[in-house]
Amino acid sequence: MQIVTKGVAGTMESSDISVRIEPREGEGITLTLTSAVMQQFGKQIEAVIRGTLASLGVTSAVVDAVDKGALDCTVEARVKTAAYRAAKCEAYVWENRK
Amino acid sequence: MELETGALSAARENEIRAFLAERGLTMEGGADYCAVLRDDAGRLAACGCLDGSVIKYVAVSPAAEGEGAAATIVSELVNHAYREGKAHLFLFTKPGSEDMFRSLGFHPVARTGDAVMLEDRRDGIDRFIASLPKAEGIKGACVVNCDPFTLGHRYLIETAAKACDFLYVFVVSEDAAHFPAKDRYELVKRGTADLANIAVVQSEDYLVSRATFPAYFIKDRVRAEDVRTEMDIAVFAGRIAPGVGVTRRYVGTEPYCPVTRAYNEKMRELLPAYGIEFIEIPRKDGISASAVRRFLKEGRLGEIETLVPPTTYAYLKNLA
Numbered sequence: 485m486q487i488v489t490k491g492v493a494g495t496m497e498s499s500d501i502s503v504r505i506e507p508r509e510g511e512g513i514t515l516t517l518t519s520a521v522m523q524q525f526g527k528q529i530e531a532v533i534r535g536t537l538a539s540l541g542v543t544s545a546v547v548d549a550v551d552k553g554a555l556d557c558t559v560e561a562r563v564k565t566a567a568y569r570a571a572k573c574e575a576y577v578w579e580n581r582k
Numbered sequence: 583m584e585l586e587t588g589a590l591s592a593a594r595e596n597e598i599r600a601f602l603a604e605r606g607l608t609m610e611g612g613a614d615y616c617a618v619l620r621d622d623a624g625r626l627a628a629c630g631c632l633d634g635s636v637i638k639y640v641a642v643s644p645a646a647e648g649e650g651a652a653a654t655i656v657s658e659l660v661n662h663a664y665r666e667g668k669a670h671l672f673l674f675t676k677p678g679s680e681d682m683f684r685s686l687g688f689h690p691v692a693r694t695g696d697a698v699m700l701e702d703r704r705d706g707i708d709r710f711i712a713s714l715p716k717a718e719g720i721k722g723a724c725v726v727n728c729d730p731f732t733l734g735h736r737y738l739i740e741t742a743a744k745a746c747d748f749l750y751v752f753v754v755s756e757d758a759a760h761f762p763a764k765d766r767y768e769l770v771k772r773g774t775a776d777l778a779n780i781a782v783v784q785s786e787d788y789l790v791s792r793a794t795f796p797a798y799f800i801k802d803r804v805r806a807e808d809v810r811t812e813m814d815i816a817v818f819a820g821r822i823a824p825g826v827g828v829t830r831r832y833v834g835t836e837p838y839c840p841v842t843r844a845y846n847e848k849m850r851e852l853l854p855a856y857g858i859e860f861i862e863i864p865r866k867d868g869i870s871a872s873a874v875r876r877f878l879k880e881g882r883l884g885e886i887e888t889l890v891p892p893t894t895y896a897y898l899k900n901l902a
Binding site for chain 2: 490495498520546548552
């Protein structure tokens with residue numbers, strides 16, 4: 485999946501995560517994570533974000549995420565939504581499990 | 583609590599003005615979009631506005647504090663801005679609120695004693711600095727609006743470029759001027775194409791003009807103008823100049839506009855502390871962008887021809 489524009493999903497309210505995905509020059513994912521629970525779950529959230537992007541075939545993007553204690557399923561949903569928006573793609577494959 | 587969003591109608595504006603005033607904040611100018619939270623009785627509990635690419639007027643009542651009201655408001659404003667296609671957002675606040683906005687995904691650009699400037703991407707300003715051309719030797723900079731580019735600007739740039747090894751010409755990217763930012767930038771580029779040791783670059787949103795930097799959170803209204811100027815200087819002298827090794831700032835003398843003159847005086851006072859020399863170049867008599875705009879309005883193209891380079895003249899002739 486090719487990121488072509490800025491895509492955003494989620495909010496910065498409690499138990500949610502705001503995910504912003506932008507095109508990046510060159511390969512790789514640049515991830516900035518701000519989290520209220522960075523100490524305990526920072527690594528886990530990052531793994532979910534990267535895993536979700538990988539499952540969508542996104543290999544190049546700038547990702548900025550502001551987490552307010554979202555569950556993994558929420559993180560995954562927000563990342564997917566933001567990625568589809570940033571790819572201007574409406575052929576959703578919601579059932580595609582990792 | 584109920585979230586309500588939309589344009590800043592007259593009724594909402596009055597409500598927000600009163601809400602801000604209760605918190606010692608001053609409404610200054612309008613906004614494109616606002617988000618408010620109301621309590622069960624319909625009273626304002628929190629508010630925030632989006633004005634161009636700037637988030638402002640963020641305030642929360644004591645009763646709603648600690649309940650994520652600010653997060654709701656800022657989320658809504660940020661998401662709205664992205665939906666509208668805005669790629670880069672800014673926010674200015676008092677130092678005590680920096681942490682709160684950092685937790686909402688904003689990253690500091692520059693600080694003064696009274697204010698912090700934040701942006702919505704980490705390393706945004708570092709990436710801007712990295713995108714600037716690199717040069718050797720003594721480097722100078724001038725920041726120009728060029729609305730439009732005249733022989734006066736040309737004289738300033740040429741004189742400054744002769745006095746140092748390399749000159750950065752930052753063209754303010756804000757669209758509050760009479761001519762669009764893209765056109766102003768193009769005209770500076772074309773009108774200086776023969777100068778080898780300069781780089782004409784768009785300031786993006788980093789060299790913020792006084793118009794876009796809201797100072798509503800500054801309680802001392804007399805200080806507000808100074809605070810804007812100091813922030814602008816902190817961004818230029820504290821971040822951009824050291825990033826590319828600029829040690830001189832060139833300006834033209836300002837005989838007419840008191841605001842610009844006060845701004846220059848502030849730079850004269852503050853720049854040395856940043857290790858930057860402030861150099862004023864005497865302005866060319868009788869040439870001003872405002873005169874060019876007046877002649878254009880009156881259709882006096884002949885007079886314009888004597889005030890601007892051929893490249894600007896060709897552009898203006900096409901408009902007339």
